[in-house]
Amino acid sequence: MQEMNNSSSEKKLFELAQSARQNAYAPYSHFAIGAAIESENGNFYFGCNVENLSYPVGTCAEAGAIASMIAGGDKKIRKILVIADSKELIAPCGACLQRIKEFADDSTLILLANMQGIQKQFTIAELLPFGFVSSELKK
Numbered sequence: 750m751q752e753m754n755n756s757s758s759e760k761k762l763f764e765l766a767q768s769a770r771q772n773a774y775a776p777y778s779h780f781a782i783g784a785a786i787e788s789e790n791g792n793f794y795f796g797c798n799v800e801n802l803s804y805p806v807g808t809c810a811e812a813g814a815i816a817s818m819i820a821g822g823d824k825k826i827r828k829i830l831v832i833a834d835s836k837e838l839i840a841p842c843g844a845c846l847q848r849i850k851e852f853a854d855d856s857t858l859i860l861l862a863n864m865q866g867i868q869k870q871f872t873i874a875e876l877l878p879f880g881f882v883s884s885e886l887k888k
């Protein structure tokens with residue numbers, strides 16, 4: 750299998766997140782977000798925010814992309830890209846950082862994009878330096 754180089758995988762992530770964003774269901778916030786994941790195995794997944802009349806029931810784009818990754822049989826995120834059409838860059842919310850952390854390692858990258866392209870990248874440790882982990886819970 751041919752490994753994708755960084756720029757072509759990031760181009761694909763950008764395109765997938767952008768097209769998922771176009772399908773976002775955001776009639777309440779009117780704020781459409783798309784997310785795309787490249788797994789450690791080189792597979793691609795995507796999601797968008799899905800709101801609900803009962804507001805807290807709505808789900809974030811990252812949650813959708815992660816659910817799709819799990820359904821597809823992957824468990825490790827190599828890169829996750831989040832895109833919104835806004836002047837201010839959108840970063841994953843606190844809950845989504847914890848969701849990402851579950852399937853991340855030290856090299857997992859979070860790419861932040863707007864309509865112009867990828868603008869910034871962070872590791873999960875930079876965005877969630879002291880997130881919840883507990884080896885005790887696994888016992």
Ligand code: THU
Binds near residue numbers: 840845
């Ligand atoms: N949203 C996401 O999809 N991802 C985030 O990380 C932050 C917020 C969504 C939730 C809601 O549908 C809309 O953005 C406005 O908060």
